[in-house]
Amino acid sequence: MAQGAKVVATEGRTPADQSKADSGTMREPQRAFGRTEAAIFLVALSLAAGAAWYLGFPAMRSREANVRASVADDLLAGLSRGRQGFIGSLAYPPFPTLVAVALVKLPPPLGGPWAAFWTQAMLGAFLAASVSAWLRICGVGATARLGAVLLLVASPVFLGWVSRGASEVCLLLVAFAGCSLLLHWLRTGHLRALAYLAIALGTGLAAWPQTLALLTVAFAVVVFRLARAARPRHHLEATVIVFLAPAVYIAALWTAANWLIMGEPFFFLRGLGSAQGAGERWRTICAEAAPWGPALALCAVAIVGRFAGAAKGRRSRVLLGLGTIAPCAIFFWLEGANALLPPHTPSDDELPSVIADCERNLSPAVLVVSGYRGYDVSRLLGDGQRISLYHTLSFYPSDMLSKTRGMRAYLLVPEPRGMDLWEDMHLRYPRIYEEPMPFTVYERSWKHWRLWRIVRLDRSDRR
Amino acid sequence: MHRQRKTQMPRKRPRQPGAHVLNEVLYVPEARLRSLGISDGTWRETFRLVFERPEDTAVKVLTAGQWVVALAFLLVLVAGLLADPSLALTVINALVIGFYLTIVAYKFWLIHLSLGGSAGITVSADELAALRDEALPPYTILVPLFHETESLDRLLEGLRAIDYPADRLQALLLLEEDDAATREAVRSKELPPFARVIVVPDGHPKTKPRACNVGLAHATGEYLVTYDAEDRPEPDQLKKAVVAFAKTPTDVICLQARLNFYNKRQNLLTRLFTLEYSMWFDLFLPGLSDLGAPIPLGGTSNHFRTARLRELMGWDPFNVTEDCDLGVRIARRGYATRMLDSTTWEEACSHPRHWIRQRSRWVKGYIQTYLVALRRPFAIARRVGLARALGFHVMVGGTPFSLLVNPLYWTLTTLWFTLRWEGVTRLFPFPIVLWGLVCLFAGNFAFVYATLLAAFRRGDYDLVKYGLLVPFYWLLMSVGAWKGFLQLLTRPSYWEKTRHGLDIEAGYVEHPSGSEEPAARTADSG
Numbered sequence: 001m002a003q004g005a006k007v008v009a010t011e012g013r014t015p016a017d018q019s020k021a022d023s024g025t026m027r028e029p030q031r032a033f034g035r036t037e038a039a040i041f042l043v044a045l046s047l048a049a050g051a052a053w054y055l056g057f058p059a060m061r062s063r064e065a066n067v068r069a070s071v072a073d074d075l076l077a078g079l080s081r082g083r084q085g086f087i088g089s090l091a092y093p094p095f096p097t098l099v100a101v102a103l104v105k106l107p108p109p110l111g112g113p114w115a116a117f118w119t120q121a122m123l124g125a126f127l128a129a130s131v132s133a134w135l136r137i138c139g140v141g142a143t144a145r146l147g148a149v150l151l152l153v154a155s156p157v158f159l160g161w162v163s164r165g166a167s168e169v170c171l172l173l174v175a176f177a178g179c180s181l182l183l184h185w186l187r188t189g190h191l192r193a194l195a196y197l198a199i200a201l202g203t204g205l206a207a208w209p210q211t212l213a214l215l216t217v218a219f220a221v222v223v224f225r226l227a228r229a230a231r232p233r234h235h236l237e238a239t240v241i242v243f244l245a246p247a248v249y250i251a252a253l254w255t256a257a258n259w260l261i262m263g264e265p266f267f268f269l270r271g272l273g274s275a276q277g278a279g280e281r282w283r284t285i286c287a288e289a290a291p292w293g294p295a296l297a298l299c300a301v302a303i304v305g306r307f308a309g310a311a312k313g314r315r316s317r318v319l320l321g322l323g324t325i326a327p328c329a330i331f332f333w334l335e336g337a338n339a340l341l342p343p344h345t346p347s348d349d350e351l352p353s354v355i356a357d358c359e360r361n362l363s364p365a366v367l368v369v370s371g372y373r374g375y376d377v378s379r380l381l382g383d384g385q386r387i388s389l390y391h392t393l394s395f396y397p398s399d400m401l402s403k404t405r406g407m408r409a410y411l412l413v414p415e416p417r418g419m420d421l422w423e424d425m426h427l428r429y430p431r432i433y434e435e436p437m438p439f440t441v442y443e444r445s446w447k448h449w450r451l452w453r454i455v456r457l458d459r460s461d462r463r
Numbered sequence: 464m465h466r467q468r469k470t471q472m473p474r475k476r477p478r479q480p481g482a483h484v485l486n487e488v489l490y491v492p493e494a495r496l497r498s499l500g501i502s503d504g505t506w507r508e509t510f511r512l513v514f515e516r517p518e519d520t521a522v523k524v525l526t527a528g529q530w531v532v533a534l535a536f537l538l539v540l541v542a543g544l545l546a547d548p549s550l551a552l553t554v555i556n557a558l559v560i561g562f563y564l565t566i567v568a569y570k571f572w573l574i575h576l577s578l579g580g581s582a583g584i585t586v587s588a589d590e591l592a593a594l595r596d597e598a599l600p601p602y603t604i605l606v607p608l609f610h611e612t613e614s615l616d617r618l619l620e621g622l623r624a625i626d627y628p629a630d631r632l633q634a635l636l637l638l639e640e641d642d643a644a645t646r647e648a649v650r651s652k653e654l655p656p657f658a659r660v661i662v663v664p665d666g667h668p669k670t671k672p673r674a675c676n677v678g679l680a681h682a683t684g685e686y687l688v689t690y691d692a693e694d695r696p697e698p699d700q701l702k703k704a705v706v707a708f709a710k711t712p713t714d715v716i717c718l719q720a721r722l723n724f725y726n727k728r729q730n731l732l733t734r735l736f737t738l739e740y741s742m743w744f745d746l747f748l749p750g751l752s753d754l755g756a757p758i759p760l761g762g763t764s765n766h767f768r769t770a771r772l773r774e775l776m777g778w779d780p781f782n783v784t785e786d787c788d789l790g791v792r793i794a795r796r797g798y799a800t801r802m803l804d805s806t807t808w809e810e811a812c813s814h815p816r817h818w819i820r821q822r823s824r825w826v827k828g829y830i831q832t833y834l835v836a837l838r839r840p841f842a843i844a845r846r847v848g849l850a851r852a853l854g855f856h857v858m859v860g861g862t863p864f865s866l867l868v869n870p871l872y873w874t875l876t877t878l879w880f881t882l883r884w885e886g887v888t889r890l891f892p893f894p895i896v897l898w899g900l901v902c903l904f905a906g907n908f909a910f911v912y913a914t915l916l917a918a919f920r921r922g923d924y925d926l927v928k929y930g931l932l933v934p935f936y937w938l939l940m941s942v943g944a945w946k947g948f949l950q951l952l953t954r955p956s957y958w959e960k961t962r963h964g965l966d967i968e969a970g971y972v973e974h975p976s977g978s979e980e981p982a983a984r985t986a987d988s989g
Binding site: 076101102105190191192195199232233234235237238239241242245246249253260 | 575578579580880893894897904908911912915916918919920922924925927928930931
């Protein structure tokens with residue numbers, strides 16, 4: 001009887017309780033975020049707001065903030081043109097836009113393009129607080145902890161991204177949260193750490209699809225860890241389900257939305273597999289488009305911090321403390337003050353003169369601009385009504401031809417470089433910049449832009 | 464005859480205007496009471512709460528004041544719908560969406576707390592070993608039984624397995640007078656020496672709390688616990704409760720053990736039911752306990768300080784979730800409930816028809832409890848604070864409300880996705896549509912995910928994948944909820960009896976503590 005009682009009583013314990021027992025008195029901290037973290041959050045937010053004000057946001061060129069605010073506006077207006085931005089593009093994945101939707105209708109300086117700024121500023125401030133909280137939980141000394149946080153939040157790279165409302169901040173946060181939660185789970189086996197890790201990486205997919213790389217690495221670590229230990233049946237299966245469920249759900253939602261709205265489940269992958277330039281596109285997506293350096297630097301902060309807190313002896317503590325600070329110093333300060341400025345895109349610089357030229361020489365006419373570029377053009381076009389804009393995010397020539405029937409219409413195409421490479425028209429028609437299409441003839445070109453006149457062979461157009 | 468009745472009911476006239484009606488309803492001839500061995504005083508104790516604090520009971524679904532408020536609310540609603548139907552519906556929609564968001568946020572805060580390691584009050588093996596039998600206090604076990612012939616063997620086996628000195632144990636088997644089959648079955652069994660049978664007179668309302676109140680009047684233990692017929696508590700649960708009570712302040716007068724099922728793998732329904740229970744008892748209630756919010760007790764395995772329970776006048780005999788109601792009254796009187804880290808294994812209802820009956824009673828009882836508490840809407844907040852009172856509103860009021868409203872929103876969602884019905888779009892202007900989408904995509908997933916986590920945390924790893932099917936279970940929950948709601952209007956105190964022993968009928972072989980693989984689980988738990 002006593003034996004039976006013992007077995008039953010033992011089975012009543014949950015695995016989490018077992019973990020507690022295994023790790024002595026350790027419990028997950030109920031308050032990971034204390035007053036210090038609240039203060040850090042506010043300081044980081046203030047610094048971001050200060051930088052944005054100093055750099056002249058939103059008059060400064062912040063393409064992403066403008067695009068996200070415009071797509072959010074479109075979404076709220078009924079999903080007409082915002083469809084692609086909502087679900088389709090790998091260039092501007094939906095999560096930051098969806099967050100911005102909550103703010104975009106508010107008056108500036110909270111709404112409009114500021115919505116994207118505040119979204120990233122909040123996430124950035126939360127990242128700074130998370131770095132502090134993690135290092136504190138690890139037992140890192142206050143000097144190293146605050147040093148690392150300060151080097152992060154005052155760095156030109158960080159302030160540059162935050163003040164432009166750039167979603168790179170999302171990837172930084174996902175990378176740091178993922179790494180620290182994985183380390184925490186490896187040490188304690190706590191279910192909460194595993195769940196939050198899965199949620200962070202899953203949500204990250206909708207902000208930066210490149211998070212898939214982090215997800216894969218973390219998944220491999222989790223499986224490797226479990227495979228090495230003797231576990232009950234179904235434990236591995238259950239862990240895999242818990243770990244992958246958020247990511248699969250996010251991917252399924254994204255795919256379903258593509259299918260429902262665009263008619264193509266894998267719309268966002270369109271063009272990536274095409275023969276022309278496929279390799280370059282994949283390389284750009286995987287390596288160049290994502291800010292891996294700073295993201296991995298924050299992972300390094302998490303890892304070194306974990307060991308710094310456990311280090312014995314003053315010397316090793318100091319060394320590891322410096323090691324905690326170093327990645328921030330290297331990756332967030334290396335580019336210097338230049339990082340505060342928006343990235344230089346030649347087609348961006350040229351656009352105002354292109355539009356002015358068009359207004360002078362083409363009017364009255366319809367200017368057809370497809371993709372996110374349309375938002376930039378709509379900002380630059382005056383109210384003179386001499387040129388009207390026909391803007392769609394997705395490029396469907398037949399739609400365009402029927403909507404501009406009987407009008408003098410021109411198609412403005414950016415050079416497929418940088419972010420413009422991901423515009424729908426370049427994904428569908430990779431030669432659209434270089435060669436005329438069956439319905440276009442060459443009109444004129446600038447250094448990074450080309451204008452095609454739209455022609456038709458039907459009676460209405462000849463008139 | 465009239466005099467006879469007077470002797471059986473409290474002499475102090477209650478504030479309840481319809482007390483004479485109650486006298487009629489609750490009347491049981493004195494001779495019959497005597498023949499069942501129940502004294503006048505004992506019988507009076509059974510309904511003490513009803514007569515002394517009728518406003519704290521569900522003897523009436525709505526009081527006169529509540530009727531006035533309900534009618535006023537209805538009037539405003541109708542006026543709004545007549546004046547501007549679109550605006551009125553949009554406002555209602557906004558309120559419901561706001562409510563959903565509150566529920567999602569609050570429940571996830573509870574889950575966050577629970578996953579952080581809260582297991583309730585834990586009692587170590589050393590603490591148990593340090594207990595001396597002669598120092599243990601007397602303990603009373605109440606087991607109400609009604610049509611429980613199938614579970615009787617299991618019950619007696621469970622009682623014998625309890626690790627507590629027999630001379631300090633009192634088990635009261637509370638049988639109903641009109642349940643001849645169970646009485647006969649009990650008579651044919653050899654009862655443990657500490658067990659005693661009490662026959663509860665036939666009468667209205669025929670509810671478990673009424674039987675428990677009779678048991679409470681006979682209880683001699685310093686502590687008291689209620690078990691259901693099919694329960695299999697961990698054998699050392701009483702000892703753990705004694706240690707836990709000793710470790711907690713005296714205002715903690717109730718400990719709720721965790722509940723789970725031993726036939727969890729019998730079929731899909733029991734699997735999903737197990738997941739729900741795991742979420743409730745392993746994630747929500749420990750979180751509430753951590754916050755110090757009122758805990759809606761879980762029907763069985765509630766351990767009490769008997770004196771304090773008497774002070775609270777026992778259970779409300781008219782409430783069909785008397786456990787939940789008692790949990791709320793405990794909080795309202797300034798006492799506290801904590802979770803005990805010990806599990807009682809129950810039988811999961813394995814047949815959809817019986818399951819719906821059980822669920823309908825639970826939802827009806829939760830609504831009863833909520834309506835009773837709303838008679839003094841600020842009493843809980845005054846006693847436990849606003850944030851903790853929110854827990855009561857979310858868990859007791861919010862649970863049935865969301866179950867009732869869910870089908871409407873599922874229909875609206877389906878209409879929008881399939882037919883793009885314009886009416887739905889009008890109901891969701893900005894920013895309501897945003898919050899609605901958050902509820903739809905984030906809220907629903909979050910609850911599914913929490914179900915997976917609950918199974919994982921409990922160690923039911925093979926059940927984790929079934930958590931993905933839980934939305935279908937929500938449908939069934941809503942069916943039960945609507946049945947309960949409609950029954951509240953017609954038979955408020957009718958006790959939808961849960962049928963036990965279905966697992967035995969189905970030939971399902973149970974394993975200790977519901978484990979599919981006892982050896983593996985034991986090894987895992989160290």
